[in-house]
Amino acid sequence: MCCKRFCKFWKDNVCDPCWNDGWILDLIKCVFGILILLSLGRWIPRIVKIIFKKPSAPYHSVDLYITLWVIFLSLILFVFNDYTYTHKCIFLGLIAYRLFEILQSWISQFVLGGVPEPWNPRNIYRSLVLVFIGYLEIIISYALLALILKNHFEGISSWQEALYYSIRNATTIGSSDVTPISCIGYTVFGTQIMFVLLFLTAVVNSIISYRGRR
Numbered sequence: 001m002c003c004k005r006f007c008k009f010w011k012d013n014v015c016d017p018c019w020n021d022g023w024i025l026d027l028i029k030c031v032f033g034i035l036i037l038l039s040l041g042r043w044i045p046r047i048v049k050i051i052f053k054k055p056s057a058p059y060h061s062v063d064l065y066i067t068l069w070v071i072f073l074s075l076i077l078f079v080f081n082d083y084t085y086t087h088k089c090i091f092l093g094l095i096a097y098r099l100f101e102i103l104q105s106w107i108s109q110f111v112l113g114g115v116p117e118p119w120n121p122r123n124i125y126r127s128l129v130l131v132f133i134g135y136l137e138i139i140i141s142y143a144l145l146a147l148i149l150k151n152h153f154e155g156i157s158s159w160q161e162a163l164y165y166s167i168r169n170a171t172t173i174g175s176s177d178v179t180p181i182s183c184i185g186y187t188v189f190g191t192q193i194m195f196v197l198l199f200l201t202a203v204v205n206s207i208i209s210y211r212g213r214r
Helices: 002-013 024-038 040-052 057-078 085-111 124-148 159-172 183-213
Strands: none
Touching (some): 057 085, 085 183, 124 183
């Protein structure tokens, strides 16, 4: 039974390339269709729907999943300040996984037009709220990355400075008060700018354009 459900999930999420418009777009869609299988945010709503058999259950599970991530990331940043080497490794892994989930979700929905099916939200205003919450997660996540990896930045010694640095990157694309001083620091800075540009040019624009078409 589990094998059949997995096969159905695979079939529903990995697109069937048509190759009519070249191969690059279809290839990228197939890659992100496979990446969906690594996202708990996609598995949980389907499992909840099977268990509770209510149309609204998957949406409530997504809201709960996102809320728990926001609370978890906020607690690590604002409360948990004693980062041992083990804690750093665990937190870096969890943050990287959550950022991966947000990235594959945004690209699948707003850049590739929906993988495997066209993006057609049930409630456009709910989608808008969720992407802004996702953007908040990105700000908190990169504040955490800057704090945990503060040895790779000049100007960060507390969570307040790390949060200010992340907010500046998210709003003005850069901060003059904090400077990366290593490849790791520049990687953190560069990937956050990538999320900022993706949010501004694709995510919000797609939702606003969709509202205009309705």
